Amino acid sequence: MSLTDELGTYLGSANTRAQLWAALAEHCYLALLPILFGVVLAVGAGWLGQAWPPARGTLAVVANLVYTIPSLALFVVIPGVIGTTILDSINVVVALSLYTAALLVRPMLDALAAVPQAVTASATAMGYRPARRYFGVELPLAVPVIAAGVRVAAVSNISLVSVGALIGVGGLGRLFTDGFQREYYAPIVVGVVLTLLLALVVDLLLVLLRRVLTPWQRPTPTSRTDAEVAA
Numbered sequence: 001m002s003l004t005d006e007l008g009t010y011l012g013s014a015n016t017r018a019q020l021w022a023a024l025a026e027h028c029y030l031a032l033l034p035i036l037f038g039v040v041l042a043v044g045a046g047w048l049g050q051a052w053p054p055a056r057g058t059l060a061v062v063a064n065l066v067y068t069i070p071s072l073a074l075f076v077v078i079p080g081v082i083g084t085t086i087l088d089s090i091n092v093v094v095a096l097s098l099y100t101a102a103l104l105v106r107p108m109l110d111a112l113a114a115v116p117q118a119v120t121a122s123a124t125a126m127g128y129r130p131a132r133r134y135f136g137v138e139l140p141l142a143v144p145v146i147a148a149g150v151r152v153a154a155v156s157n158i159s160l161v162s163v164g165a166l167i168g169v170g171g172l173g174r175l176f177t178d179g180f181q182r183e184y185y186a187p188i189v190v191g192v193v194l195t196l197l198l199a200l201v202v203d204l205l206l207v208l209l210r211r212v213l214t215p216w217q218r219p220t221p222t223s224r225t226d227a228e229v230a231a
Helices: 003-011 014-051 055-068 071-082 090-113 117-125 130-167 173-182 185-213 226-230
Strands: none
Touching (some): 003 014, 003 185, 014 055, 014 090, 014 130, 014 173, 014 185, 055 090, 071 090, 117 130, 130 173
C-alpha cells in the first residue's frame, strides 16, 4: 500500500479524526500554557534584575543551566519534586514553563538594560515609582525583544511536547510513537504536518500580538511631496 493510500485509509476513519482533534487540543494545552507561565517568570526575573543589578549575572547563568537539562530527564524528575504521577500532564507543563522562562530571561534582561537612561530618569522625575515605571515604561519598551524570544520559545515548546509521548503524555507526539511501534507511516506524517501547521499559526498570532502591543512601531502614511501637492 502506498503512503497516499495509507493516509486516505487513516484519515477516512471518524474515530481517527476525533483522536486527532483531541491530540491537537492536548498539544496546544501542553505547549501554550507554559508560554504564559514562562513569560510571568521571566517578567519577575527582569524585575529582580532591575531592582538589584548584581543579580543579573546570576539569573542569566541559572537560566542557561536550566535550559541545558535534557527535556526527558526533566519530565521524569519533576514528579518526584512536586509529588505528581509520571503520567500527569502537569509535569510537561512545569518543565516547559521552566524552559520558556530560561529562554526568555537573558533577552528580558538585555532588553531592559537597553532602555535609555534618559527615559527612566524622565519617568522618575514625573513621579513614577519603581513598580509603575517597570510595568508602565521599561517593560513596554522591551516588548519587541521579548516578543522575538517568545516566538522562539513557542516553536521550541511545540516541538518539545512531542518528547512527552515517551512517558505517555505528548499530544501529537503520540502519533509518532504509535507509527513507529506499528511501522505505520500515516500517523507519523499527519503528526509532522499538524505540528508544523500549529507552529506556523502560533507564530503568526504572536506576530499580530506584538504589533498590537507596539503601536508606535507601526508604519505611518507618508506625507505627500510638494510635487504631488502641486499636481
